[in-house]
Amino acid sequence: MNVIRKIEHWGDVHHAKWLDYLRILLGLIIFGKGVSFISDTTTLQNLITENNVFGFSGMMISMAIHVVAFAHLVGGILITLGLVTRFAVVIQIPILISAVFFVNLTQGFSMLNSELWLSVIVLFLLILFWVVGSGPLSVDESFKHKPGKRYA
Template identity: 55%
Template sequence: MNAITKIEHWADTHHPQWIDFVRVILGLFILYKGILFISDTQALLSIMKTADLQFVNLGLAHYVAFSHLVGGILIAMGLVTRFAILFQIPILVGAVFLVNIQQGFIAVSNNTEFGISVAVLILLITFLIYGSGKFSVDNWMKRHPTW
């Protein structure tokens, strides 16, 4: 048994059912943030403002929006949850450490965004370990392999 299999087995045996509800809420919240990014791309680009890297920032903005839209749906449904989370974690690490450092950790208007970013990052790491859970498409597909 390798380490990943051991972690997955432990997570399956120690997975409380209420945490699936938290996973769905997290997925819907990430989807909501993706919709906000799509509707106001200029706000996202102003956060990542660097004059030398305009095209990189534009590509990064598309990556963030697409990852949030698709990843939010996948996380909420519990379909390839760990895979979807792997695309979300770099975005949230950037939000916590890069964006909040530029705006200042002490700024009153930034405290809420910083707290939400940290909470979402912690939840993503938790679900990376725990997986999708009992009430998920992944679990349904395990129980119905011939469907």
């Protein structure tokens, strides 16, 4: 537990403001992917059925799509606002790892596979914001400096 606190402290101390704009963009991208998952579930269902590594049935695939879409919608909003950012990022990381290795990588490692590159970049940014945290332009930071209230 001490190592995690040291990483969080280092991330809080070494946070540039331009990273906040990058965090907001990352949250909007994740939210947009959640909206696209909700709006076109059949394409996503066919993609998961083709690459069914885990042996899910049709109902489990449908449920997984809705869970991932919900996690992207809520996580994207939380990351954009900078509210419990590290928690929201940790929820997104397993989804992106499976997107990179089980879904997008099976379509080929080429320059034309833009979904793979987007997933790799988003995964890298999620790991970055897991380390550096939400930053000065966030709801978390405004809670820390609220007069009369003490937050952890």
